[in-house]
Amino acid sequence: MQEYIRDLEKRKEAALQLGGEAKIKQHQQAGFYTARERIDKLVDKDSFMEFGKLNHAENPEIAHKSPADGTIAGLAKINQRPVVVQAIDKTVLAGTGAAVNGRKSHLITNFAVKRGLPIFNLDEGGGLRMPDGMGSDGISSKMMSMNLLKHGRQVPIITAILGDSYGSPTWKAVTSDFAVQLKGTCLAVSGPRMLEVATGEKVSPEELGGWKLHAKTTGQTDQHGEDEAQCFDLMKTFFQYMPSQADEEPPYKETTDDPYRILQEVMEIVPTKRNRAYDMKKLIHVIVDKDSFFEMKPLYGEALITGFARLNGRVVGIIANQPMKYAGAAGPQECLKATDFICLCDSYHIPLIFLHDIPGFRVGSTAEKAAMPTKIMVWNQALAWSTVPKISVVIRKSIGAAYSNMCGPNMGADFVVAWPTAEINFTGPEVGINVVYGRELMEVENPEEERKKLLDLWEFDSSPYKAAGKHLIDDVIDPRDTRKFLCRSLDYACSQKGTKSQRLLANWPTGF
Incomplete structure (x- = not known):
């Protein structure tokens, strides 16, 4: 031997x-x-x-x-x-x-x-x-x-x-x-x-x-x-941030970060003027558990941020627009990035948090050559088939079809809320006024004064209060309460069935 x-x-x-x-x-x-x-x-x-x-x-x-x-x-x-x-x-x-x-x-x-x-x-x-x-x-x-x-x-x-x-x-x-x-x-x-x-x-x-x-x-x-x-x-x-296998939920991690912490910092981070840029990553870091944000594909499709974080110890996936790049407007890469991330999160029971600040999609001949309509709709299809809890917050603007892609009303969100600064519309007021009233404005005596009146009217129409008044969105929240709202609503959304999804996206391709 x-x-x-x-x-x-x-x-x-x-x-x-x-x-x-x-x-x-x-x-x-x-x-x-x-x-x-x-x-x-x-x-x-x-x-x-x-x-x-x-x-x-x-x-x-x-x-x-x-x-x-x-x-x-x-x-x-x-x-x-x-x-x-x-x-x-x-x-x-x-x-x-x-x-x-x-x-x-x-x-x-x-x-x-x-x-x-x-x-x-x-x-x-x-x-x-x-x-x-x-x-x-x-x-x-x-x-x-x-x-x-x-x-x-x-x-x-x-x-x-x-x-x-x-x-x-x-x-x-x-x-x-x-x-x-x-x-x-x-x-x-x-x-x-x-x-x-x-x-x-x-x-x-x-x-x-x-x-x-x-x-x-x-x-x-x-x-x-x-x-x-x-x-x-x-x-x-x-x-x-991952479960070990498909039948498990992601691992919970104890935190000392108060889930109801008031976010005074957001007052300085997010400007109320919609044409001023700010770094959405700073806002994400303030909202989520301290030091918990982990970004995916940081250099790809930079007008959209995707990554994992924790809210009161629970793993979540973050999909957020980045105003620092193309004013947050999504192009072909952003569409692919969002679709891929939705499939990943839904397959491993990770709730999704959407933070809107998007003026629409980057359109034009270059986008059309990249099959932009298909990419927009594949993103929407993935979103529609996903079954994890989803919570949507309109931070500053959500315009046109992009409102749906960012999990607006009727796209399966458990809750859709907005900040009072939110602008929700088919198109931006300036573009809409130029399209609808362009010829009339050329004929009036004082076009700039008339344009200002129209802008004031269209600004009111774009505010979140009309949608909230008709319960087309669930609430308008104090920006400082964003973390508190997300932690509380997640607790309710996950109270009976946890974060488990039906994994309907698990067999979607791992690339598009």
Whole structure:
């Protein structure tokens, strides 16, 4: 028995050597952690339980140099919560995907879903291993697993791109609930070398799939990190707002922040003049529990803010317009951002808070070329099908069709209220007057005086009091009571059924 044990220990010790001392040194000198170091830094100390350590490549010619077949996988705890962790090992055959590591990933992913464990991916790598994937038999046996495509947000999937990633790591990132990309890395379908050979296009990794491209242009990542440690922190922070699996509500967190705190600060933050900009993020931070706001896609569709926070310890999703960008008017990116976030929150039982300050949509030929009508209506469809509690507050303005997209009346909100500063209308008074009275104003003796009279009339018509008087909205509230109102109304909305949704959006695509 001692000989058997010594042989086992020798084999497991060899597996811990990854791709060998030279490749480990090269990887570390490039500024990266190894796959095993990444797991140690992410999970609770001494909690990792590995499976597949004795794996090796199916091809016998390279079995001796493929410990764990280039993927480290197992169970662990993060902040005492059980999870599944997978890390691609770049020092083994460039972190390429193949039959054995694909089988391991498939089985442990199935286990995660079966037992309700969130999945953390620490990824980089060069796509499908060649020549293993070549030929009709190779590619047929290595096609994408249906368990990823039909996952239906049964457990949160949280992915970090920590090195240049092509193929499988890319597929995992863009189908995750949260994806963070390390600055200086590339996330793309194929690498620059493959592109040059296949199409003749010469492009740098940064131009092809760098963090700025995805953070600002594609929206395929949710956050970005300066270093690996920050990426791990962002993954853990996102995880704090998530349930472990689809049958649970998000974790409640005790707070000492008074739910009925009066918000004197809002008097200084939000100007009453609608043409003056202010930073909606400052207002959000004042309303929610102290230091609880975590933004998603901060550089993508910047006229709309999405993120998680807590109100009296309960997790909520925030959708708010940002007057600092395009006066808060939403364009194609903002529509996609809102739709994606609504689907995420509804799938994981996270109530939605809408804070309106939107003059409408950014329209014109550029928007029409980007299929703006479709994007507006897909946002509305997601909102209409969502079943989590929803509370809507009109801060300063909510104009035209955007009033519906921000969960105005008849869009499923539990409560719709407004500040006394709110302007609610089909269009802004100036635009409306120019369209309706433009010719008449040209013919009167004193057009500016007449315009002022019309503006005064249309301003009154836009105030929230007419809608409140006919119970088309639920109330007009003192701005200083906004936190108190939200905490109280959430308590009532969640008193019997909690925050549970019907998860009707769980099978919507994770990208649009």
